[in-house]
Amino acid sequence: MYPNRTLNGLHPLRRKNAVRRLILTAIAALLVVTPAWAWHEVGHKATASIAFDQLEPSRQREVITVLTAHPRFAEDFERLMPREIETGDEMQRGRWLLEQASIWPDLVQTLGDDVRRKYNRSRWHYINMLVWLTAADEAALRGKLDHNMETEFTLPMRQSLNLVQALRGNLQIWHSDSATDAEKAVALCWILHLAGDMHQPLHNVALFSGAYFPQGDRGGNSVEVVWGDDTRNLHAVWDGLPTYMESLEPSARTVRSIKEDVVDDAAIDEWLAHHADLARRFVYTDDVKMQLVKKLENSEPPIITLSHEYLVAARSIAKRQVNLAGHRIAALIK
Numbered sequence: 001m002y003p004n005r006t007l008n009g010l011h012p013l014r015r016k017n018a019v020r021r022l023i024l025t026a027i028a029a030l031l032v033v034t035p036a037w038a039w040h041e042v043g044h045k046a047t048a049s050i051a052f053d054q055l056e057p058s059r060q061r062e063v064i065t066v067l068t069a070h071p072r073f074a075e076d077f078e079r080l081m082p083r084e085i086e087t088g089d090e091m092q093r094g095r096w097l098l099e100q101a102s103i104w105p106d107l108v109q110t111l112g113d114d115v116r117r118k119y120n121r122s123r124w125h126y127i128n129m130l131v132w133l134t135a136a137d138e139a140a141l142r143g144k145l146d147h148n149m150e151t152e153f154t155l156p157m158r159q160s161l162n163l164v165q166a167l168r169g170n171l172q173i174w175h176s177d178s179a180t181d182a183e184k185a186v187a188l189c190w191i192l193h194l195a196g197d198m199h200q201p202l203h204n205v206a207l208f209s210g211a212y213f214p215q216g217d218r219g220g221n222s223v224e225v226v227w228g229d230d231t232r233n234l235h236a237v238w239d240g241l242p243t244y245m246e247s248l249e250p251s252a253r254t255v256r257s258i259k260e261d262v263v264d265d266a267a268i269d270e271w272l273a274h275h276a277d278l279a280r281r282f283v284y285t286d287d288v289k290m291q292l293v294k295k296l297e298n299s300e301p302p303i304i305t306l307s308h309e310y311l312v313a314a315r316s317i318a319k320r321q322v323n324l325a326g327h328r329i330a331a332l333i334k
Helices: 012-029 040-054 057-067 073-078 090-110 113-119 135-141 163-174 181-198 234-239 252-260 265-283 286-297 308-333
Strands: 129-132 205-208 224-227 230-233
Touching: 040 090, 040 181, 040 308, 057 090, 057 181, 073 090, 090 113, 090 181, 129 135, 129 265, 135 205, 163 181, 163 265, 163 308, 181 265, 181 308, 205 265, 224 234, 230 234, 234 308, 252 308, 265 308
Parallel strands: 129 205
Antiparallel strands: 224 230
C-alpha cells in the first residue's frame, strides 16, 4: 500500500529531473510560507462525522440551523450538495453539511480573490512549536527565531493568529450571546477545521536547521519523501494517512482514552504539548533526522525514505487522532 523505493530505482533521466526539482523545491521552501492542509478532505470529514454522531439529535438540529445562516451557505453548501444527499433524510443532510463545514476553510483558498480576502486565514492552520534537527542547531538558533508560539487569545480576530489562538477565538464567537448566527456559522467551520488540524502532529511543529531550515520546514512541507516512482512531502504523507485506512473504527485503547478525556479550555494547551511530542517521537524519528543529517553532509536536497515500521506506527497514530478530534469537536460545540 505504501511504496518505498529510493531514487536509485528510477530511470536516470527521471532521477536527474526529480533531484533537480527537489533541490529547487527545497530552496523555495526556505523563502515562501504556504498554508498546510491537514488530513486531506477524508480526514476532516471523518472527524466531523464522528462529532455529529456524538451530538444529541436536538443539538444536531440546532448546530445545523446555525450553519444555514453561513454567509456563503448557498454557494459553498447548497450548490455543492449531491442529489442523493439533498433527497435523503434529515440525518444524512445534517451529517453532510457538518462534513462540508469542516473543509470550508480549505475550500475558500480555491475561490475568487474577493472571497479569499474576506475569509481566508492561512496562518490559522498551524503553530510552529520547535523541533531541532541537531543539538548544534538548537544551540545556534534558540532565542533567535521570530514567530508566534503564543497560545492565549486576545481580541480582535486577525490574520496573524496561530492555530491555537484562532481555535480559542472562534470558540469565543461560537459561545457568545452577542454574536449573530452568521458569525457563529463561520466560527463553527473554523472550529471543526482547526480542531482537526491540531490533531495532525505536523500542524503543531516545525523542524529547524541552520543549514536546511533556518525558518523551519513548514511542518514537513520542505522534506521530500520517496514515494513510488515520485516523491511527496512529509506533511502530505501524514495528511493522507486516513485516506488509506479501510476503517477508522477506534481501538479499545482509544475508546478508553475518550471515556477519560476532559475537554475544556485548559485541555487545548495539553493537546498542543502532546501533539508536539508525537511529532518529535513519531514524525521526526531518529532515523528521519539521521537521513537528513547525512543528506546535509553530502550537500544533497532533503529527500528521505520511510520504513514500513514507520508507516505502520503513523497509521495507528492517525486513526487515534482522528477519533480523538471527532470526540473533542463534539464536546467543544455542545
